[in-house]
Amino acid sequence: MSRTDRSVLGWGAFVVAIAALFLAIFGLNTDSDASGAGGDGGASGATVIDLELSEWAIGPLMSEIPAGEIILNVTNVGSMVHNLSIPQLGVKTADLQPGESETLELGNVADGQYDMLCEIAGHAASGMQAVLMVGDAMGGDGGMAGGEMDWQTMERNMLERNLLFPAETQGKGGELMEPTIDADGTKVYDVTVSEVDWEVEPGKFVKAMAYNGVVPGPQIHLEVGDKFRMNVVNQLDEGTSVHFHGIRVPWNMDGVEPFTQHVIEPGGTFTYEFEALEPAVGIYHSHTNGQTQIPNGLFGAFTIGEMPIPEYLQDKGYTEIAKTVNMVLNDAGTIGLSLNGKSFPATEPYTLRLGEVMMVHYYNEGLMAHPMHMHQPMGWIIAKDGVPLETPIPSDTVNVAPGERYTVLYKATDVGVWAWHCHILNHAESNDGMFGMVTAVIVTE
Ligand SMILES: [Cu+2]
Numbered sequence: 001m002s003r004t005d006r007s008v009l010g011w012g013a014f015v016v017a018i019a020a021l022f023l024a025i026f027g028l029n030t031d032s033d034a035s036g037a038g039g040d041g042g043a044s045g046a047t048v049i050d051l052e053l054s055e056w057a058i059g060p061l062m063s064e065i066p067a068g069e070i071i072l073n074v075t076n077v078g079s080m081v082h083n084l085s086i087p088q089l090g091v092k093t094a095d096l097q098p099g100e101s102e103t104l105e106l107g108n109v110a111d112g113q114y115d116m117l118c119e120i121a122g123h124a125a126s127g128m129q130a131v132l133m134v135g136d137a138m139g140g141d142g143g144m145a146g147g148e149m150d151w152q153t154m155e156r157n158m159l160e161r162n163l164l165f166p167a168e169t170q171g172k173g174g175e176l177m178e179p180t181i182d183a184d185g186t187k188v189y190d191v192t193v194s195e196v197d198w199e200v201e202p203g204k205f206v207k208a209m210a211y212n213g214v215v216p217g218p219q220i221h222l223e224v225g226d227k228f229r230m231n232v233v234n235q236l237d238e239g240t241s242v243h244f245h246g247i248r249v250p251w252n253m254d255g256v257e258p259f260t261q262h263v264i265e266p267g268g269t270f271t272y273e274f275e276a277l278e279p280a281v282g283i284y285h286s287h288t289n290g291q292t293q294i295p296n297g298l299f300g301a302f303t304i305g306e307m308p309i310p311e312y313l314q315d316k317g318y319t320e321i322a323k324t325v326n327m328v329l330n331d332a333g334t335i336g337l338s339l340n341g342k343s344f345p346a347t348e349p350y351t352l353r354l355g356e357v358m359m360v361h362y363y364n365e366g367l368m369a370h371p372m373h374m375h376q377p378m379g380w381i382i383a384k385d386g387v388p389l390e391t392p393i394p395s396d397t398v399n400v401a402p403g404e405r406y407t408v409l410y411k412a413t414d415v416g417v418w419a420w421h422c423h424i425l426n427h428a429e430s431n432d433g434m435f436g437m438v439t440a441v442i443v444t445e
Pocket of ligand 1: 422
């Protein structure tokens with residue numbers, strides 16, 4: 001849909017609008033106090049830098065530092081165990097307990113950009129990555145003064161990345177899956193669980209776990225009264241199971257070893273079968289090694305019936321839904337900070353015409369809460385965990401905790417390219433441009 005929609009607006013206008021929007025919204029962060037460069041410290045002439053590890057950042061913001069001897073004083077100021085690794089230089093601290101420090105001598109470091117990250121599973125994807133910029137790291141025309149990255153350089157870096165949006169990547173998840181219909185009318189879904197190479201953002205392929213090869217898994221939609229069957233084939237090299245989160249099912253279909261079933265072994269199969277008893281906004285996901293399998297991609301929207309528009313909003317002109325969007329949030333595993341399995345600039349933009357209403361079902365399949373913020377249009381929460389609210393709640397920001405679902409109506413009231421992102425700012429922005437949990441809604445006449 002996005003290709004067609006983009007052509008309506010015109011590609012050039014789209015890019016210009018996006019650029020203007022980004023410049024307007026995301027101000028430049030050139031706080032010089034945030035520089036980690038400690039100047040030329042010590043008799044050796046080495047540059048000494050104090051770095052802090054926390055959930056989920058490596059800080060402070062790094063400015064460019066001169067080539068030569070570099071010493072890092074690394075302190076874990078967080079509440080979890082972290083480490084700091086610079087793979088290109090082959091150096092790494094031990095796993096540091098909260099409060100612990102370690103000094104890393106990097107030796108004589110040449111001009112360049114060196115990635116720094118915490119190597120504990122999931123931490124880099126959650127934000128614990130940074131770049132150590134040394135000497136002429138930017139290729140000569142950065143105009144460095146006093147070891148600081150000037151604002152023009154930062155701006156150029158940010159714009160370069162932001163203008164990649166919306167970037168094409170391989171693979172698109174979450175599309176509606178058509179069942180085959182059994183003789184007795186049962187809707188039958190065949191689902192294969194396997195590891196795939198998933199392009200999270202342009203050129204960045206990760207090992208994902210996927211239902212039918214895509215992240216999120218294909219959407220399943222039933223009507224109340226439908227008979228449902230899912231034949232699961234496990235092609236992973238570990239066990240798995242499927243839980244129907246937020247769906248009323250018989251106990252033995254709940255997908256939890258050892259309470260309800262044995263794990264589906266590698267090469268094994270399992271059939272889930274039940275009747276759709278009640279309307280639902282739910283999700284199907286793994287319940288085996290879930291803290292890894294779910295963030296790595298084993299989730300998909302599972303909806304039953306239609307969500308009604310509350311009378312209160314019908315009176316305000318919300319009479320028809322132009323578009324329904326499932327927005328699955330994630331922040332961990334191999335996929336990391338993402339919307340529907342993609343990270344900015346590969347996230348999908350959405351288009352609306354003036355006056356149109358978009359219904360969004362948010363699902364959080366990550367490990368952290370995410371306050372999802374729509375710049376415009378204004379939102380109304382109409383359901384929590386699939387249950388309609390008697391009175392809608394106005395919401396330009398809705399905080400979605402892991403496992404929760406919120407249904408929000410957004411009405412397009414003003415033309416423009418409107419950012420839509422997680423408002424935990426380091427889930428969306430960096431001094432290298434936007435990343436992770438950012439997309440946009442484009443409203444046209
Ligand atoms: Cu977030």
